[in-house]
Amino acid sequence: MPTTQQGSGGFVEVENGSGAANEVRDMRTTGLIRKDVLDSLRVIPLFGRVGESDLEELATHLIERRFPKNATVVEEGLPGDYMYVIRKGRAKVIKASEDGREKIMNFLEAGSFFGDMALLGDEMRSASVKTLEESVLLALSRRDFIDLLRQSPDLALSVIEELANRLRETNEQARSLSFQGVEERTRNLFERIAREDEAGSGQMMTPALTHQQIADMIGTSRETVTRAIKQLKESGWLAQEGKRYVTPSRTQ
Structure with a gap:
């Protein structure tokens, strides 16, 4: 069952999770459209083709939630009443x-x-x-999500395109498991998940990962991943800092 929390705009229902939100701001009850929220929506690919009036309508239905690091936003096997957009921060998708x-x-x-x-x-x-770090998420309820899809063909088309992209990625991962060697799959994974170092070094760094986690993500054994990483390091393509891996800059 959802829990009830009090935000600056009033009481709102939110999903249960092991990490409760520090703050809940419900744009539905305040009736306010904050410029910073609109600016955030404009740069999110999902809403790139949505017109200004539809974007403003969307913003009035959002609930802004702030989560600490390591908070569970949604939990596998439980009912889902909200979808979420990450406004700030990072998260990981996990299965048991x-x-x-x-x-x-x-x-x-x-x-x-x-x-x-x-x-x-x-x-x-x-x-x-x-969440992997303190994060700000924008939540949209099931009812509002379905209503907005009916009202905005542009939003509906964007959702369809994103679902098609996910299916394409799933097919590519299946092809990778069938036709690529472990070293190539490991390299492709690092290229996909690495991002620019916050320190501004220009290096691309992965999140902290164990060899077992990498093995789970590419469908192989931990021992095989250990050998593949050793080969990538020996070739000069990969370096390591703690549990994070450094890959070449995408501009190189």
Whole structure:
């Protein structure tokens, strides 16, 4: 069942999670459209083709939630009543393995959205999402999401395109498992999840990962990943800082 929290705009229902939001701001009850929220929406690819009036309408239905690091936003196997857009911060998508381990499926950056599949299909959450750092998320309820899709053909088309992109990525990952060697799959994974170092060094760095987590993500054994990483280091393509890996800049 959702819990009720009090934000600056009034009481709102939000999903349960092991990491409660520090602050909830409900734009639906305040009736205010904040410029900073609109600016954030404009640069999110999902809303890139949405017109200004539809964007303003969308903004009035959003709930802004702030989560601490390591907070569970949605939990696998539970009903889903909200979809989320990451305004600031980063998160990871995880599933529980048969032996109870946490298996990382993907990483989400600012501008990413999640939780829509449970709303469209009236299904349970297919995975859990946890924050990797303090994050600001924009939540949209099932009812408002469906109403906005009906009202805005541009938004509906954007959602369809994003779902098609996800299917394409899934097909590419399946092809990778069938036709690529472990070293190439490891390299492709690092290229996909690395981002520019916050220190401004120009280096591309992955999140902190164990060899077992990497193995889970590319469908192989930990021992095989260890050998592949050793080969990538020996070739000069990969370096390591703690549990984070350094890859070449995308401009190189």
